[in-house]
Amino acid sequence: MFLAFALITLGAAFALFMQRNAVQAGLCMMLSFFGVAGLFLLLSNPVAAALQVIIYSGAITILVLFVVMLLQSHQEEPAARPGLVQKILSAVLVAVLALGAIKLVFSSSALANMPLEPPNKELMTLHKLGEQLFSEHIVALEAVGLLLLSAMVAAVILVKKEAQ
Amino acid sequence: MSLTPNETAAILPLAIPAVAACLIPIASLDRDQSTQKWIRAAIFAIAIIALGASFWYTTRIWGSGMQPSYRYLSLDRLAQFAAIFVQISAVYAVLQLWDHLHHEGWVKGEILALLLFSVVGMMLFAATSNLVLMFLALELFSIPLYALTAIVRVRTKAFEGGVKYFLTGAVASSCFLMGIVLLYGMTGSFDLNVIAQSLAKGVLDPLALLGAALLLMGFVFKVSAAPFHQWTPDAYEAAPHPIAGFMSVATKGIAIIALIRVFGAHLVPIAEIGSRAQTAFAALAVITLIIGNLAALSQTNFKRMLAYSSISHAGYLLLGFVAGTTEAHQAILFYLCSYLLMNLGAFGLLSAFGLVGDDTQFRDMRGLGWKRPGIGVAATICFLSLAGIPPTAGFIGKYLLFKELILQGHVVLAIIAIVASLVSVAYYLKPIIAMYMEPPKEDSEPVIAPFAGATVLVSGVLIIVLGLIPGRLLDGLVKPSIIQVQGGAADAEVEVVEISLEELSPNQLKDSF
Numbered sequence: 001m002f003l004a005f006a007l008i009t010l011g012a013a014f015a016l017f018m019q020r021n022a023v024q025a026g027l028c029m030m031l032s033f034f035g036v037a038g039l040f041l042l043l044s045n046p047v048a049a050a051l052q053v054i055i056y057s058g059a060i061t062i063l064v065l066f067v068v069m070l071l072q073s074h075q076e077e078p079a080a081r082p083g084l085v086q087k088i089l090s091a092v093l094v095a096v097l098a099l100g101a102i103k104l105v106f107s108s109s110a111l112a113n114m115p116l117e118p119p120n121k122e123l124m125t126l127h128k129l130g131e132q133l134f135s136e137h138i139v140a141l142e143a144v145g146l147l148l149l150s151a152m153v154a155a156v157i158l159v160k161k162e163a164q
Numbered sequence: 165m166s167l168t169p170n171e172t173a174a175i176l177p178l179a180i181p182a183v184a185a186c187l188i189p190i191a192s193l194d195r196d197q198s199t200q201k202w203i204r205a206a207i208f209a210i211a212i213i214a215l216g217a218s219f220w221y222t223t224r225i226w227g228s229g230m231q232p233s234y235r236y237l238s239l240d241r242l243a244q245f246a247a248i249f250v251q252i253s254a255v256y257a258v259l260q261l262w263d264h265l266h267h268e269g270w271v272k273g274e275i276l277a278l279l280l281f282s283v284v285g286m287m288l289f290a291a292t293s294n295l296v297l298m299f300l301a302l303e304l305f306s307i308p309l310y311a312l313t314a315i316v317r318v319r320t321k322a323f324e325g326g327v328k329y330f331l332t333g334a335v336a337s338s339c340f341l342m343g344i345v346l347l348y349g350m351t352g353s354f355d356l357n358v359i360a361q362s363l364a365k366g367v368l369d370p371l372a373l374l375g376a377a378l379l380l381m382g383f384v385f386k387v388s389a390a391p392f393h394q395w396t397p398d399a400y401e402a403a404p405h406p407i408a409g410f411m412s413v414a415t416k417g418i419a420i421i422a423l424i425r426v427f428g429a430h431l432v433p434i435a436e437i438g439s440r441a442q443t444a445f446a447a448l449a450v451i452t453l454i455i456g457n458l459a460a461l462s463q464t465n466f467k468r469m470l471a472y473s474s475i476s477h478a479g480y481l482l483l484g485f486v487a488g489t490t491e492a493h494q495a496i497l498f499y500l501c502s503y504l505l506m507n508l509g510a511f512g513l514l515s516a517f518g519l520v521g522d523d524t525q526f527r528d529m530r531g532l533g534w535k536r537p538g539i540g541v542a543a544t545i546c547f548l549s550l551a552g553i554p555p556t557a558g559f560i561g562k563y564l565l566f567k568e569l570i571l572q573g574h575v576v577l578a579i580i581a582i583v584a585s586l587v588s589v590a591y592y593l594k595p596i597i598a599m600y601m602e603p604p605k606e607d608s609e610p611v612i613a614p615f616a617g618a619t620v621l622v623s624g625v626l627i628i629v630l631g632l633i634p635g636r637l638l639d640g641l642v643k644p645s646i647i648q649v650q651g652g653a654a655d656a657e658v659e660v661v662e663i664s665l666e667e668l669s670p671n672q673l674k675d676s677f
Binding site for chain 2: 104110138149154158
């Protein structure tokens with residue numbers, strides 16, 4: 001199960017990069033987000049999985065697709081082709097980084113000793129989540145509110161047409 | 165939900181600018197703001213009053229010796245220092261913006277709203293030891309700054325600089341976030357105290373080390389130290405001058421202060437992280453000093469020169485972390501105070517001389533020193549202070565840092581830093597030469613920039629005052645901030661919070677306010 005979801009996530013993410021058509025790339029992104037949602041389910045965290053599907057696979061992907069369609073640039077302009085040396089270099093770099101990460105994960109003793117069961121399973125309900133958000137993490141919640149507002153103000157002022 | 169006075173005291177310094185930031189976009193909806201001066205003045209007044217009120221409130225808290233806290237927001241001494249630091253630089257920026265935006269012909273109220281959002285984010289960034297909240301605060305102060313960089317759309321390079329800053333900033337944010345995730349995975353907590361305690365036990369896991377390294381990378385980017393500095397010249401060149409000054413001072417300052425909290429007070433005491441972090445800091449500092457100073461030498465664009473100079477100042481500040489003692493942290497904070505004055509003074513000079521556009525060369529300022537003697541002298545003081553020449557505040561800052569470095573046995577590093585600051589004299593003399601030794605342009609009409617001019621003058625005076633009598637600032641503001649955070653390792657910090665909760669009854673609070 002884990003392998004299936006992990007492969008879906010990674011494969012879709014890889015396809016996202018290789019895709020030249022922006023709409024199809026957006027659909028690949030959605031698939032990748034579904035894979036992550038599956039991983040959350042395996043971790044016995046249905047709330048996170050549901051939020052992942054609703055917010056990422058639903059809202060964000062749809063928004064991205066809308067933007068792509070509004071801009072009407074389905075076909076990306078062909079970028080300058082990377083040279084062979086660049087290709088080999090980047091491939092080697094990626095391979096080294098990936099191997100390093102895998103080696104790190106396997107050499108980590110703390111990771112091997114980690115319990116399989118989550119310590120506080122009962123926290124993972126919507127009810128508890130809301131309670132936590134509005135009591136313990138209230139400052140963070142307010143900060144997120146300000147963050148979204150500031151991002152909106154920034155976006156509006158950057159694209160607003162001049163009156164003249 | 166009811167709040168105790170202690171909790172209110174923790175929230176208010178952040179809430180005041182936040183509310184003002186929400187009000188300003190409403191005020192600037194008025195279409196007449198481009199024609200009616202009083203509407204623009206009202207918008208700027210809201211910003212100044214909010215910053216002033218927040219500053220006044222924070223200084224009152226400082227004066228009463230309280231360390232109020234609310235949930236994960238804890239306004240301890242270091243956070244109060246950071247808040248005051250950010251508020252002062254924001255006031256500088258707002259005053260200079262009034263003049264600069266009028267010269268540029270692009271006055272928009274929303275610019276101030278974004279600036280205030282950024283201020284709130286910075287204050288929050290330094291006032292928490294919860295990593296999630298820290299990340300949110302990082303985004304809260306970064307995202308408005310990305311937009312502010314590109315905001316004057318009449319400039320050709322504005323958009324380019326903004327996008328560059330945004331993309332590199334996004335990479336840095338994700339590094340920071342990945343670091344948090346790894347540390348959480350290894351310790352099961354987002355709280356720095358708990359993380360430090362649980363990492364101190366037993367053998368250090370390589371994944372935790374990687375987490376700390378990624379976290380450091382995020383910080384280094386915000387400090388704009390090499391090799392994560394490439395965004396700096398482009399972003400500063402694109403941004404309006406006061407915003408560039410604010411970015412160079414407040415972003416760097418707040419990242420350094422948070423670095424003191426995260427690494428200086430919590431992670432470095434863990435031996436296995438500490439030794440590696442020290443090596444990393446030393447390497448980063450040396451690369452930054454070399455790249456920053458050499459690149460600054462060859463600039464003809466005034467703002468790019470200041471950008472590289474701000475990179476090299478990041479190098480000096482990082483040297484303080486190599487020494488890593490309480491005194492070194494105090495020296496860092498003092499250096500930041502002097503850096504605030506001299507760098508905002510230097511950026512303010514651009515607004516005071518009424519230079520617009522994104523290509524401001526040294527030759528644009530030729531002869532202006534004679535024409536505007538007061539500002540010329542004050543700016544000269546700022547540049548001499550940036551170069552570290554006595555009797556300025558910049559000299560004292562460098563002296564304190566290098567002394568601590570030598571006392572800790574890092575003589576080679578100190579020599580490199582001294583050579584670097586000697587090299588820096590060469591490029592700080594360029595604007596002075598342009599101002600005084602070159603013939604002025606004939607045509608120019610007088611520039612009206614009362615506020616920007618005033619900020620430069622105030623900077624000049626304060627730099628000299630601080631350079632002659634540094635003791636007051638050191639004992640009054642800098643030393644208390646660091647003693648508290650150093651004593652705040654794990655148990656002690658919990659104790660402090662409890663005491664302040666019990667001891668400060670509502671009546672006492674009323675007395676102190």
